[in-house]
Amino acid sequence: MKYLEITSLKNDKIKQTFKLRERKYRDKLGLTLLEGYRELSRASEYGMELKECFFCPEMFLGENEYTLLDSLAQKGARLYQVTTAILRKLAYRERPEGLIATATIAEHTLENLPVKKNAFYLVAEAIEKPGNLGSILRSADAAGVDGLILCDKTTDIYNPNVIRASTGALFSVPMAVCTSEEALQWLKDHNVKTLAATPHTDYVYTDVDLTQSVAIAVGTEQHGLSPMWMDSADLKVMIPMLGKIDSLNVATATTILLYETARQRNWGKN
Numbered sequence: 001m002k003y004l005e006i007t008s009l010k011n012d013k014i015k016q017t018f019k020l021r022e023r024k025y026r027d028k029l030g031l032t033l034l035e036g037y038r039e040l041s042r043a044s045e046y047g048m049e050l051k052e053c054f055f056c057p058e059m060f061l062g063e064n065e066y067t068l069l070d071s072l073a074q075k076g077a078r079l080y081q082v083t084t085a086i087l088r089k090l091a092y093r094e095r096p097e098g099l100i101a102t103a104t105i106a107e108h109t110l111e112n113l114p115v116k117k118n119a120f121y122l123v124a125e126a127i128e129k130p131g132n133l134g135s136i137l138r139s140a141d142a143a144g145v146d147g148l149i150l151c152d153k154t155t156d157i158y159n160p161n162v163i164r165a166s167t168g169a170l171f172s173v174p175m176a177v178c179t180s181e182e183a184l185q186w187l188k189d190h191n192v193k194t195l196a197a198t199p200h201t202d203y204v205y206t207d208v209d210l211t212q213s214v215a216i217a218v219g220t221e222q223h224g225l226s227p228m229w230m231d232s233a234d235l236k237v238m239i240p241m242l243g244k245i246d247s248l249n250v251a252t253a254t255t256i257l258l259y260e261t262a263r264q265r266n267w268g269k270n
Helices: 012-021 023-029 037-045 065-074 084-090 130-143 160-166 180-189 227-232 250-267
Strands: 004-006 031-035 050-055 078-082 099-104 120-125 147-151 175-178 193-197 214-218 235-237
Touching: 012 023, 012 031, 012 050, 012 084, 012 099, 023 031, 031 037, 031 160, 037 050, 037 065, 037 099, 050 065, 050 084, 065 078, 065 099, 120 130, 120 180, 120 250, 130 147, 130 160, 130 250, 147 180, 175 180, 180 227, 193 227, 193 250, 214 250
Parallel strands: 004 078, 050 078, 120 147, 120 214, 147 175, 193 214, 193 235
Antiparallel strands: 031 099, 050 099
């Protein structure tokens, strides 16, 4: 395994890589940071192009890191062994695992989403918090969605906190980024019904048929879905609230709706 050593925090490559912690540099360079064994492994498995990998053996948690590094090198990644001080400078996590990579940001368009019979999509409108978006991606992967459509995004999907919260699901879930108008038109063109959660309906989320082609739409943390999505929804359901609080965290509500869809499709309605 060929690699170069970097020992100075003032090294130009380290300075340039550190800038990727900021969104403006990620957008400018078309690169993002990945951190941790699981994230690097899944990114590589699902076809992301890893450009460079910085590693610190003293911080490894297991015995498979060198196998991963060999694999990345064979796919063209450049390897750099660094000191613990450098690795900690680049890391987001409080307890780094000794692996950080730069990766090319992929394009996410509606044209690349899979089109299937009885398709199962998730629409996320203007999600603001990276942790929520990451959790939504994780649930989308677990429930087996065919694609996530991220509308009117306010959060950088390649924010390291999104990647971390998704536990790598960012790489496995087919995704498109577009406007709400574009998403609605695409769904109509493919005969996909949209479902929105609202307290202003008599239908509980378990009452509707979710085995048909459907897109579950969820909205912002504070205000929920915009009027455009609510007015356009073919199906409106409520998630019963039995306590004093009148709403759920968007990631939690999303998971409930996704798993009801998965239940109906995989295990029946009874």
